[in-house]
Amino acid sequence: MPRLLSFAVLLATWWIGSLFAGDAKLPPPPTVLTVMIAEARSGDLFFHLGLTLARVTLAFTLAMSLGAAIGYLMGRVRLADRLGDPWLILLLNLPALVVIVLAYIWAGLTEVAAIAAIAINKLPTAVVTLREGARALEAALDEMATVFALPRWKKFRHVILPQLSPYIAAAARSGLSLVWKIVLVAELLGRPNGVGFEIGVAFQLFDIPLLLAYSLSFAAVVLLIETLLVQPFEARLSRWRPRAA
Amino acid sequence: MRLEVDIASKTFKSAAGEQHDVIAGVAFTLDAGEVGVLVGPSGCGKSTMLRILAGLDHDFQGRVSRPAGARIGFVFQEPRLLPWRSVEENVRLVAPLANEAKLSALFEILELKAHRNHFPGELSLGLARRVALARAFAIEPEFLILDEPLASLDVALAARLRDEIAMLIGGRSVITLLVTHDVDDAVRLGDRLFLLSPRPARVLAELPIRTPRSKRGDAEIAAITLDIMRRINGAPAERDAS
Ligand SMILES: Nc1ncnc2c1ncn2[C@@H]1O[C@H](COP(=O)(O)OP(=O)(O)O)[C@@H](O)[C@H]1O
Ligand SMILES: [Mg+2]
Numbered sequence: 001m002p003r004l005l006s007f008a009v010l011l012a013t014w015w016i017g018s019l020f021a022g023d024a025k026l027p028p029p030p031t032v033l034t035v036m037i038a039e040a041r042s043g044d045l046f047f048h049l050g051l052t053l054a055r056v057t058l059a060f061t062l063a064m065s066l067g068a069a070i071g072y073l074m075g076r077v078r079l080a081d082r083l084g085d086p087w088l089i090l091l092l093n094l095p096a097l098v099v100i101v102l103a104y105i106w107a108g109l110t111e112v113a114a115i116a117a118i119a120i121n122k123l124p125t126a127v128v129t130l131r132e133g134a135r136a137l138e139a140a141l142d143e144m145a146t147v148f149a150l151p152r153w154k155k156f157r158h159v160i161l162p163q164l165s166p167y168i169a170a171a172a173r174s175g176l177s178l179v180w181k182i183v184l185v186a187e188l189l190g191r192p193n194g195v196g197f198e199i200g201v202a203f204q205l206f207d208i209p210l211l212l213a214y215s216l217s218f219a220a221v222v223l224l225i226e227t228l229l230v231q232p233f234e235a236r237l238s239r240w241r242p243r244a245a
Numbered sequence: 246m247r248l249e250v251d252i253a254s255k256t257f258k259s260a261a262g263e264q265h266d267v268i269a270g271v272a273f274t275l276d277a278g279e280v281g282v283l284v285g286p287s288g289c290g291k292s293t294m295l296r297i298l299a300g301l302d303h304d305f306q307g308r309v310s311r312p313a314g315a316r317i318g319f320v321f322q323e324p325r326l327l328p329w330r331s332v333e334e335n336v337r338l339v340a341p342l343a344n345e346a347k348l349s350a351l352f353e354i355l356e357l358k359a360h361r362n363h364f365p366g367e368l369s370l371g372l373a374r375r376v377a378l379a380r381a382f383a384i385e386p387e388f389l390i391l392d393e394p395l396a397s398l399d400v401a402l403a404a405r406l407r408d409e410i411a412m413l414i415g416g417r418s419v420i421t422l423l424v425t426h427d428v429d430d431a432v433r434l435g436d437r438l439f440l441l442s443p444r445p446a447r448v449l450a451e452l453p454i455r456t457p458r459s460k461r462g463d464a465e466i467a468a469i470t471l472d473i474m475r476r477i478n479g480a481p482a483e484r485d486a487s
Contacts, residue, residue, distance in 0.1 A: 140325050143301050147319045148339040148384065158338055162329040240329040240364045 027209045035213040052195040059118035067126025075134020091124040109190040126171045133167030165237045246277040252307035269445035280421040282431040285441030291424040318386030324373040326365040333361040340383035351379045389421045432469045
C-alpha cells in the first residue's frame, strides 16, 4: 500500500511539473504512455528491451562467476591475493567510460566488446566483496568439516557456500545496479540497438516522449527483476536467521 | 584398536614472536571400550591436545597414533553447528548412512525429538550441546572426543546430560576421550583419569577406576573425588562431597 501511494505521488508530481515546464520539456504521463504503447505495438520496445536484458544477463553472469572465483581464491590463498591486488586496484579505479571506449577501440564495435566492457566494470567489486567473504570464513566450522570427513563437495555446499551467500547477494545487488547503468552507456556508444541506442536516437531528435518511454520501460523492468528475483532470493538465503520481532 | 599418545611438547608463537609452551609432556594409551578422562584446570592445554589427537594440528613435538582411518566423533567445546541447517540436517549431513531408526533412538535419548526442525540459533546451549552429541554419536565413531560437554550448564541439566552420555557410551566399543575440569564428572564417567598440571600441561598422575561405571555408588564416587582433590590441592578438599 505505501508503495502504491508513493508511486501515485510521483505520478502526480510529474503531471503537475509538466503543467509548469510545458509539454515540450516534460510531456505529461498520457503522452508518454501513448508513445510507449505505440512502440510496444510495433514490437520495437520489446526488441530493444530484450537485447539490453540479454546483454545485462550475459555480462552479469560472466562478471559474477569470474569475480566470485577470483575473489574466493584471493581470500583463501595469500599468494593469489598478493598477485591479484595491483590489478584489482587498477580495475577498481578505471572509469567505466574508459573501459568501454578502449574495448570498442581494441575489439571493434562488436557484441563481444560491449559485453566484455560491461563485465570488466563489474568484475572488481565482485572480487573485492567475495574476497571479504572468503576471509571471514569460520575456521571452527572448517575444522568440524575436516574431523567429520565431509566430502569436498558437501563441505562446499553446506559449510562454505552458506557463509559466502550474504557476500554473493551483496555483490549481485550492487553489481546489478552497476550493470543497469553501464549497459546503456555501452549501447549508446557502440551498438545499433538496445535501450541505450534508442535513448541516443531520441536525444539526437530531441524526442522527449520517446526518451521517457524507453527510460521508464527500462526502469520498470529493473524494478520488476529486483522485486521478483533478487528480493525473494535474498529472503530465501536468510531463512535460517532468527527473525527480529 | 588403540590410541597411543606421546606429545613431548607443543608451543604457540605469539604475534610478537615469543614462545608460549602449552604442553610439556603428555603420554598415555587408550583401548577401545575405555573412557579416558583428561582432568585439568582451565587454560592448561586440554583443547589444544584434543585438536592434535584429532589430526587438526600437526605442529607439535611427539607422536600420536590413531587407528588408521578411524571415524572420529568430536564434540567441540562450543557446539560448532551449522546455523543455516536444521538440527536434523546438521546430524544427517555428517552421517548420511545413519538410518531413521538409529536417529530416532538418538534424538529420543538426548531429548531432541521436539527440536528436529529447529535451527541452532533457536536452541539453548544445553540443547545445542545435545545436538553436537547426537552428531558425534550418529556416525558410529571409533574414536569419540568430548571437550567439556557439561561445562556452563546448570547442575541439574549437567547431571541429566551426564547420565545420557554414560548411556550412549555404554555398550559401545569406542575409544573415548573426555576432557573436563570437573573432578566429579570425571569420576562418574571415566575408566582412567589423567590428572594434568596447569599450563604447560604434564600428566601428574594416572588413576584407574576399576568399578564399572554403572556400579559406582555415590559413596565410592565421593571417596575417589576427595582423594583426587587432595592430590591436586595437596590438602583436603573443602568441597562438600555429599
Ligand atoms: N591458536 C592459539 N594461539 C596461541 N595461543 C593459543 C592458541 N590456542 C590456545 N592457546 C593458548 O593455549 C593455552 C591452552 O588453551 P586450551 O587448550 O584452549 O586450554 P583448555 O585446557 O582450557 O582447553 C591457553 O593459554 C591459550 O591462550
Ligand atoms: Mg578447552
